[in-house]
Amino acid sequence: xxxxxxxxxxxxxxxxxxxxxxxxxxxxxxxxxxxxxxxxxxxxxxxxxxxxxxxxxxxxxxxxxxxxxxxxxxxxxxxxxxxxxxxxxxxxxxxxxxxxxxxxxxxxxxxxxxxxxxxxxxxxxxxxxxxxxxxxxxxxxxxxxxxxxxxxxxxxxxxxxxxxxxxxxxxxxxxxxxxxxxxxxxxxxxxxxxxxxxxxxxxxxxxxxxxxxxxxxxxxxxxxxxxxxxxxxxxxxxxxxxxxxxxxxxxxxxxxxxxxxxxxxxxxxxxxxxxxxxxxxxxxxxxxxxxxxxxxxxxxxxxxxxxxxxxxxxxxxxxxxxxxxxxxxxxxxxxxxxxxxxxxxxxxxxxxxxxxxxxxxxxxxxxxxxxxx
Ligand SMILES: Nc1ncnc2c1ncn2[C@@H]1O[C@H](COP(=O)(O)OP(=O)(O)OP(=O)(O)O)[C@@H](O)[C@H]1O
Ligand SMILES: [Mg+2]
Numbered sequence: 001x002x003x004x005x006x007x008x009x010x011x012x013x014x015x016x017x018x019x020x021x022x023x024x025x026x027x028x029x030x031x032x033x034x035x036x037x038x039x040x041x042x043x044x045x046x047x048x049x050x051x052x053x054x055x056x057x058x059x060x061x062x063x064x065x066x067x068x069x070x071x072x073x074x075x076x077x078x079x080x081x082x083x084x085x086x087x088x089x090x091x092x093x094x095x096x097x098x099x100x101x102x103x104x105x106x107x108x109x110x111x112x113x114x115x116x117x118x119x120x121x122x123x124x125x126x127x128x129x130x131x132x133x134x135x136x137x138x139x140x141x142x143x144x145x146x147x148x149x150x151x152x153x154x155x156x157x158x159x160x161x162x163x164x165x166x167x168x169x170x171x172x173x174x175x176x177x178x179x180x181x182x183x184x185x186x187x188x189x190x191x192x193x194x195x196x197x198x199x200x201x202x203x204x205x206x207x208x209x210x211x212x213x214x215x216x217x218x219x220x221x222x223x224x225x226x227x228x229x230x231x232x233x234x235x236x237x238x239x240x241x242x243x244x245x246x247x248x249x250x251x252x253x254x255x256x257x258x259x260x261x262x263x264x265x266x267x268x269x270x271x272x273x274x275x276x277x278x279x280x281x282x283x284x285x286x287x288x289x290x291x292x293x294x295x296x297x298x299x300x301x302x303x304x305x306x307x308x309x310x311x312x313x314x315x316x317x318x319x320x321x322x323x324x325x326x327x328x329x330x331x332x333x334x335x336x337x338x339x340x341x342x343x344x345x346x347x348x349x350x351x352x353x354x355x356x357x358x359x360x361x362x363x364x365x366x367x368x369x370x371x372x373x
Contacts, residue, residue, distance in 0.1 A: 001314050002082075002111055003344050004044070006074035009370075011066035012088075013039035018370040024363060026339065028355065029348045031368030037348035040368075041115060041321040043071045044346060047084050048113035048317065049141055050095075050104040053120075059090045075111045084110065105147050112141045112316035114304045116297075116323050123300060124277060124284050124293040131275040132190075138304050139193050142311050146189050153186045153270060165264045172257070180250045183269040187220040187244040190273060194218040196310065200303035201296070205279075208334045209295045214279050220244045221272035222252035291328070298331055302338050318345040324354035 003025075009018045014036045029037050038054075045052040046061075062069040069088040076082065084107060087094045095107045123130055139146035160175050198216040205214035223244060249269065256268045266272075277284035279292050288296065308316045318339075324332055324347070336359060339345055352360060 001342060002075045002077045002080065004073055004111065004317060004346075005076050006072075007040070007044065008070075008072040008074075009040070009043055010071070011063040011069040012043050012061060012071050013063060015039060015370055016063065020366055022364065025342075025344050026359070026363040027346050027366060028352070028360070028363045029346065029366045029368055030350070030352055032350060035368035036370065037350075037368055038117070038321050041117070041319045041346065041348060043086075044073065044317070045113055045115050045319055046093075047071055047073045047086050047095075047107070048111045049115070049137065050108045051137070053115055053117055058088050058093055061088050062090070073111070082110065105144055108141050108147065109144075109312065112308045112312060112314070113319055114138075114301055114308065114316045115319040115321065116301045117321040118323065118326050120301070120323075121294060121297055121326060123297045124288060128272075128274045132270075132273055134300070135190055135193060135197070135275065138197070138307065139189060141316075142193070142308065143189070146193075149182065149185045149189060153182045156182050157266060157269075157271060161265055164260055164266065167261065167264075169261055172261070176250075176253050176257075179269065180246055180253055183222075184244050184246040184249055186270045187223075187249075187273065190270070191218055191220060191244055193307075194275065197300075197303050197307050200306045201277075201299045204299035204302045204306075204334075205296055208299055208331060209279075209292065212280055212292070214277055214284070214296060214299065216275060216277045219274045219276070220249075221270065221274070222249040222268040224248075294327060294331060298327065298334065302334075305338075305343070315341060315343040318343060318347075320345060320347045322348050322350070324349055325351065 004022050006022060007018070007020045009015045011017075014034075029040055031037055042052045042054055042056070067089065070085065072083060072085040074081070074083055083098050085096045087096070093104070095102045095104055097107065097110070123134060136146075136150055140150060156175070156179050160172075160179055163171055163175060194216070195218075198218075201216055202214050206212060252268045260267050277288075277296055279288050279296065282288075284293065284296055305316055305318060308314070320335075323335075327335065332354065336356075347363075349355070352365075355363070
């Protein structure tokens with residue numbers, strides 16, 4: 001199993017220079033507020049997943065006063081020894097593997113990662129876009145085609161929205177034809193991925209929440225004429241989840257043509273897909289308690305790790321940014337149990353008291369801030 005064995009940071013965020021040899025399976029980065037803990041998680045996520053939860057501009061990643069930044073991860077197993085690097089200047093990011101320049105698409109999946117940050121606690125309560133993004137971020141780590149389709153879709157969506165904004169009705173039909181083609185591909189990728197992920201979320205949730213049930217549903221926009229989320233029409237059961245049908249989407253796009261021109265934006269398709277959860281039969285976004293939401297988010301994250309293991313045959317590195325303080329003792333314990341898998345984890349915290357003695361003894365403790373070079 002590939003493991004991160006070394007982290008090098010140079011002029012990334014508040015870090016002048018750091019070299020950390022990673023010696024164990026669990027590494028706890030500990031330090032006061034503003035020490036740079038989240039910055040480390042961000043850098044590792046940029047290298048492993050090709051993007052970070054902060055979605056920062058390149059210029060913001062470079063330490064104030066410097067002009068370039070660099071981060072390098074060494075990852076190794078019994079046979080391989082890889083150096084994954086990222087060089088950042090004001091406008092560009094250049095990835096390389098063992099010194100050879102690579103596209104970001106080719107870096108993803110080498111050392112997959114799952115990050116869990118306090119922002120993720122919005123995953124259930126937040127807008128549907130949160131959940132779509134989380135699903136897509138998993139998809140692009142698992143499958144290069146997913147990434148190509150997602151990029152193509154974003155391109156055609158931008159193009160279509162520009163036409164709608166400018167009221168260019170004459171070109172709309174040609175663009176819509178292409179739009180439907182790409183949109184249906186993306187929806188089918190999402191549907192297939194969610195079908196894999198959902199049973200794992202459900203199983204983890206029941207375990208964390210003492211037997212309560214959770215079920216998730218992916219509703220591809222443009223596939224049904226009646227809104228699937230009304231109380232009278234519960235979403236279809238997972239077993240009934242059909243292939244997404246391009247004729248249905250084409251018809252829905254056509255039916256929304258006048259509305260889209262009037263609204264100056266796209267109203268149907270993947271950017272309106274919905275992922276919903278029901279806990280004990282009730283819509284989680286509307287009815288779940290704080291604790292139920294937290295359990296659901298935790299279950300989603302662990303399910304992501306399971307899914308990566310199922311598909312790629314290796315667990316991802318878990319990047320847990322300050323989540324111990326956000327979870328209660330019961331949910332922390334669920335996490336710690338999960339860490340007993342053969343899994344590498346980076347955990348940040350301002351307070352080691354959240355961890356039991358055994359875990360601290362097993363872990364490598366890295367103190368922040370890093371000493372300036
Ligand atoms: N480009 C940059 N140049 C210099 N400093 C930066 C840059 N970007 C961020 N910082 C600083 O990095 C510091 C550390 O940020 P970080 O979010 O990693 O802290 P943290 O240890 O996670 O703190 P907390 O416990 O509060 O979450 C912040 O004070 C921030 O101002
Ligand atoms: Mg932080």
